[in-house]
Amino acid sequence: MFEKCLTNVRSAAPLVHNITNYVTVNDVANAILACGASPIMADEPDEAEDITSICAGLNINIGTLNQRTIQAMHRAAKKAASLGHVILLDPVGAGASRLRTQTAADLLDNVPFTVIRGNVSELKALAIGSTTTKGVDADAADTVTDANLDRMIDFVRGYAKTTKCVIAMTGAIDLVADADTCYVIRNGRPEMSRITGTGCQLSGIMTAFVAANREHPLEAAAAAVCTMGLAGEIGWKYMQRGDGNATYRCRIIDAICNMDAQTLRAGAKYEIRRNQ
Amino acid sequence: MFEKCLTNVRSAAPLVHNITNYVTVNDVANAILACGASPIMADEPDEAEDITSICAGLNINIGTLNQRTIQAMHRAAKKAASLGHVILLDPVGAGASRLRTQTAADLLDNVPFTVIRGNVSELKALAIGSTTTKGVDADAADTVTDANLDRMIDFVRGYAKTTKCVIAMTGAIDLVADADTCYVIRNGRPEMSRITGTGCQLSGIMTAFVAANREHPLEAAAAAVCTMGLAGEIGWKYMQRGDGNATYRCRIIDAICNMDAQTLRAGAKYEIRRNQ
């Protein structure tokens, strides 16, 4: 199934409209190109509707938001919703400032998101008002472990039910769920957290995956998570003496670029938990 | 001739003012440094005139434009024109939104550009109102091929005549023309389109090339195109197993950095078509 999702991205090459932060935007664009889709970035309110109209998916990332780009998010999302496009929310730093938490909440009130992708701290900030986030990184207390796995799966499925979205909660163990089914994914490496923007890149390619697989948003989101995590594992194998986080950053995008269906099928590590 | 253009960039080291998108801005800066010039980025209207005054060239790129940066473009361009500076327009995504198309049109109405550099879809959107652009990438229908080459050369020369600019239309085959003469350039590799920003980088170094070769804007623009395309060929030779678009992105800038006159002379692939 996952390899079919990847193949569909490569053949459909969906155009993805990104309203995203300026920290990691170049990596998001190259990651989207690497997976076979096309990116366009645009955050001026006066062109938000036009740009999103020619796209298949909209990726809204609230890192380095400002009052102008918040307007663009709302205008683009309203248009994308009216066209039935895939819309993803990446609530970067929700919990870190009232503006970010409120902006994410306002968007959730008004936009029929297809997927929400964030770390544990961000999603807890939105779902239950917890604010233990450490800036844009998940708080150490907010880790999914084998010990708390059942409880976290319940949380993610519950939040999926409340929001009517696919929820992708990423960290050491990734959970991707709708109200009934949860993919528990164990790809990736801890060193990925030493690079800025692996989460942003994942949101970008996830928008492309879901846009190219409209009938299967849960599987497509999970496939994107496996693709990114597996790319982190493959990229790490190419690391040599003297290499660090800057080279690793390139190696991960390279591995997305070279990912093929067979590699993804062989390397994806996940189990499926269904509601009894 | 081309190698002399490169040598002049290295010796004059012109300072280039860039008002450009935040997606590829870092690569634009490093590409300008790689070719031997110096970049400065500034898009606040209140400093646009001051910044451009200390430069030799102005590179206006309308990707991720907003109402503030559009003001900065006009103020910088007016000042640069009054000082007789080289001014380049890169109409990123013209045709993709009314705001981009209109912004490019307004700039063309008011600014004596030296060069316009874009892909086929963008230039057609400006010249004849065609809007088949696929976001920021050229539409597949808009490819220069050997079959339509004569017609495309006529189009580019005609648009150069209308605008009184050098026109650089880049793609699988690159055309760089004034009203009389067209360079048909066949450097580069198709994999360059899997990297975001190779066009933006080219606009940056082209501004430097033309600024350092004021008497020969056509040749300088063509030399920049050959330099970039040849860098794409050389960078590709260094690609190893596991490398993808992120590493290729570095390799191309590296190759610009290491380009010397002899390599450029030996590697440039072009013919010149003159009006009969």
Added chain:
Amino acid sequence: MFEKCLTNVRSAAPLVHNITNYVTVNDVANAILACGASPIMADEPDEAEDITSICAGLNINIGTLNQRTIQAMHRAAKKAASLGHVILLDPVGAGASRLRTQTAADLLDNVPFTVIRGNVSELKALAIGSTTTKGVDADAADTVTDANLDRMIDFVRGYAKTTKCVIAMTGAIDLVADADTCYVIRNGRPEMSRITGTGCQLSGIMTAFVAANREHPLEAAAAAVCTMGLAGEIGWKYMQRGDGNATYRCRIIDAICNMDAQTLRAGAKYEIRRNQ
């Protein structure tokens, strides 16, 4: 001492709020992660206070400033000052436009900076109104050499006394001083100036170093300078045939990532000049 400063960054992992330019922001984030700290970027005035409140240090870089981000700088700095946080000013391009010079001056009038880090041209523009800056790079006339070393040390110590800040003036020879003591540092390589943003990266990691070593801001700032310069030397050793400034950029951040206490102790090249 320097190695202890590095170890403290790694163990404290301070969160650094960056209001910085969009040209080099990704490298700043990855450099901060490489040294063991955590970055957050935020430049909307309406969240500036919230974001800086959860951080340990504030890095204000005026490259690509605009009227909105200038407001954010003031609001964040006022809050950071009230909380006793470390605050660093990087006056990118001071002297290149009246807006940049005035913004830096306004900030200096209102904010109790801990450290100011800039190149010679920028610091001269602020201290004595000299405006020989070549854009964002130091003017060639503004080089610290063995011939003018004593005079430059006096200048830096004098400016440190006037501003009550640690002054880090970086170039071929780096000077880091308070009113009494000056570190003269000779790490680094000239090729670092062919990469955009090594100065910005240094300001980012310096904020982290000083935040993790609150009792010793002078030593911490000097340790950051040695770390960056030494990373430039180590990164250069890994350069291979065909590599240029883009690969070198990655290699430097990689070397920061791999820096350990022993390497820093063995590689730091400096002398200490104390006021007699």
